Amino acid sequence: MLLKRELIQQGKIDEKLISFKGEGLPEKVIQFGEGNFLRAFVEWMFHEMNKKGLFNGKAVAVQPIPFGRAKEINEQDGLYTLILRGIQQGQVIEKKEIITSLSRCINPYENYDELLKCAENPEIKYMISNTTEAGIAYDKEDSLENKPPKSFPGKVTAYLYHRFKHFNGAPDKGMVIIPCELIDRNGDKLKEIVLKLIQDWNLSEEFKEWVEQNCKFLNTLVDRIVTGYSEKDVEKIREEYGYQDKNLDTGEIFHLWVIEGDEKLKEELPFHKAGLNIIWTDDMTPYRTRKVRILNGAHTMTVPTGFLYGIDTVKEAVEHPVIGKYMEKGIYEEIIPSLDLDKKDMLKFANDVVERFKNPFIKHYLIDISLNSTSKFKTRVLPSIIEYVKRKGQLPKILTFSLAALIAFYRGTVIKDGKLIAKRNGEEYEIRDNIEALKFFKNLWNREIKNEDDFKAIVDKVLCHEKFWGQDLREVEGLKATVATYLKQIIERGMEESVAKLVKEKEV
Numbered sequence: 413m414l415l416k417r418e419l420i421q422q423g424k425i426d427e428k429l430i431s432f433k434g435e436g437l438p439e440k441v442i443q444f445g446e447g448n449f450l451r452a453f454v455e456w457m458f459h460e461m462n463k464k465g466l467f468n469g470k471a472v473a474v475q476p477i478p479f480g481r482a483k484e485i486n487e488q489d490g491l492y493t494l495i496l497r498g499i500q501q502g503q504v505i506e507k508k509e510i511i512t513s514l515s516r517c518i519n520p521y522e523n524y525d526e527l528l529k530c531a532e533n534p535e536i537k538y539m540i541s542n543t544t545e546a547g548i549a550y551d552k553e554d555s556l557e558n559k560p561p562k563s564f565p566g567k568v569t570a571y572l573y574h575r576f577k578h579f580n581g582a583p584d585k586g587m588v589i590i591p592c593e594l595i596d597r598n599g600d601k602l603k604e605i606v607l608k609l610i611q612d613w614n615l616s617e618e619f620k621e622w623v624e625q626n627c628k629f630l631n632t633l634v635d636r637i638v639t640g641y642s643e644k645d646v647e648k649i650r651e652e653y654g655y656q657d658k659n660l661d662t663g664e665i666f667h668l669w670v671i672e673g674d675e676k677l678k679e680e681l682p683f684h685k686a687g688l689n690i691i692w693t694d695d696m697t698p699y700r701t702r703k704v705r706i707l708n709g710a711h712t713m714t715v716p717t718g719f720l721y722g723i724d725t726v727k728e729a730v731e732h733p734v735i736g737k738y739m740e741k742g743i744y745e746e747i748i749p750s751l752d753l754d755k756k757d758m759l760k761f762a763n764d765v766v767e768r769f770k771n772p773f774i775k776h777y778l779i780d781i782s783l784n785s786t787s788k789f790k791t792r793v794l795p796s797i798i799e800y801v802k803r804k805g806q807l808p809k810i811l812t813f814s815l816a817a818l819i820a821f822y823r824g825t826v827i828k829d830g831k832l833i834a835k836r837n838g839e840e841y842e843i844r845d846n847i848e849a850l851k852f853f854k855n856l857w858n859r860e861i862k863n864e865d866d867f868k869a870i871v872d873k874v875l876c877h878e879k880f881w882g883q884d885l886r887e888v889e890g891l892k893a894t895v896a897t898y899l900k901q902i903i904e905r906g907m908e909e910s911v912a913k914l915v916k917e918k919e920v
């Protein structure tokens with residue numbers, strides 16, 4: 413029996429899972445993205461507000477690409493179970509609940525008019541999105557003639573244009589747009605692309621002014637580890653509660669949403685009154701830097717090293733005697749000293765991150781985090797290396813090693829179904845990144861390696877590839893030689909020996 417509204421109405425679902433039925437609430441939010449993260453973060457927050465009568469509305473999701481889970485969401489009337497679990501003040505906490513703040517999911521590739529109809533709804537004032545870092549991108553080939561436009565910003569532009577025309581440019585029908593993508597100043601970036609598309613598509617000056625004056629694009633930073641579901645979780649729910657849930661979602665208890673916005677918005681969206689951890693600020697930059705460099709940086713520097721060591725999850729990594737040490741040294745001795753933020757605050761954040769990584773309920777696979785590692789390394793790890801060198805006049809050895817590990821991790825020679833295939837201990841694994849990056853590494857490793865010079869040549873090619881790093885990394889003193897030495901060790905002696913030696917070393 414599939415989770416559906418009628419099961420709740422007929423009293424067939426355990427009452428413990430239903431704290432708020434959400435019947436009859438109007439749609440107030442249009443949400444681009446129907447992935448695990450949004451459902452465990454934003455929908456959960458609207459649900460929490462609804463419970464307390466603070467929002468009284470639902471979100472309607474839109475599938476931003478041709479493939480997704482619109483069908484599954486609609487089959488379950490937008491309902492899904494959310495399991496939040498972790499350790500809080502030494503106590504094991506597990507909360508299971510059916511979230512009722514999602515009304516449905518529109519697939520604009522099948523029903524574009526449904527999407528445009530939402531733009532005509534005066535009650536839908538908020539737009540949320542999470543389309544991954546790849547989503548907020550300018551596509552000069554996109555067009556209003558595409559129904560729907562291909563890109564996410566294209567869809568937003570078409571949506572806003574339809575709303576503008578429907579309400580004859582009424583100033584009070586502007587939207588509050590709150591993107592959650594983990595890119596720097598996500599709101600500003602989305603706005604910039606929307607304005608560019610308005611120009612490309614020759615839309616009226618009045619529309620452009622309406623967007624500029626009446627639509628607010630907020631910059632935000634989100635933080636919660638969400639890992640989706642496993643078949644085991646689905647099976648457990650079926651056994652315990654008797655229903656099947658194709659949209660089950662799981663995450664940690666910790667959550668933080670930093671939003672750049674004013675008091676008026678804070679009152680309109682009173683997340684804080686529902687006890688949620690939301691920071692309204694006029695500058696989100698320090699929060700973003702802290703999170704991306706410490707938490708995401710720790711993930712990205714650990715993934716290739718830990719994975720090639722034979723470890724599969726973040727929890728195993730942080731608790732491993734060698735890899736755990738590698739990770740902590742990287743965070744406390746290299747990332748934090750490269751940051752210009754309040755020391756006490758950073759240490760507290762880092763300690764919490766290490767605790768969060770140890771969450772016994774979260775199986776966060778290194779191979780999943782490895783997605784798009786080249787661009788992640790550029791934004792999440794490289795700035796710490798550059799800043800550390802500037803401040804200390806020497807290379808941070810763990811982070812430098814992680815670059816060598818990244819090159820070793822991308823040691824594949826065949827591309828199959830858009831993935832580069834490499835081997836760990838004789839077993840194949842898939843490297844997922846943009847196709848140019850995969851081709852680059854495939855060509856890079858397709859050579860005979862006889863001596864030290866060959867490793868140097870490989871590293872030279874990677875470091876000078878400005879498309880990855882936005883700069884020529886050969887200019888960082890000593891980086892090429894050190895990465896080449898580490899890479900040679902990893903390939904010739906294996907990750908285990910190399911990293912064990914590294915964590916014992918004093919200096920580079």
Ligand SMILES: NC(=O)c1ccc[n+]([C@@H]2O[C@H](COP(=O)([O-])OP(=O)(O)OC[C@H]3O[C@@H](n4cnc5c(N)ncnc54)[C@H](O)[C@@H]3O)[C@@H](O)[C@H]2O)c1
Pocket residue numbers: 444445446447448449450475476477479480542543544545546547548564593594634635636637638639
């Ligand atoms: N999972 C987490 O712990 C977590 C935490 C914070 C932030 N995030 C961010 O969320 C993103 C992943 O989201 P998820 O965990 O919900 O994954 P997911 O795969 O469940 O969902 C991804 C969503 O992005 C959309 N999408 C993918 N590529 C797109 C493209 N090119 N254009 C437009 N839309 C596209 C998909 O349709 C889907 O709605 C990451 O980029 C990450 O930065 C994730």
Ligand SMILES: O=P(O)(O)OC[C@@H](O)[C@@H](O)[C@H](O)[C@H](O)CO
Pocket residue numbers: 594634635636637638707708711712780781783
């Ligand atoms: O989601 P990604 O792929 O951008 O990055 C992987 C993880 O670093 C990330 O999901 C973190 O767990 C998350 O950013 C915590 O808030």
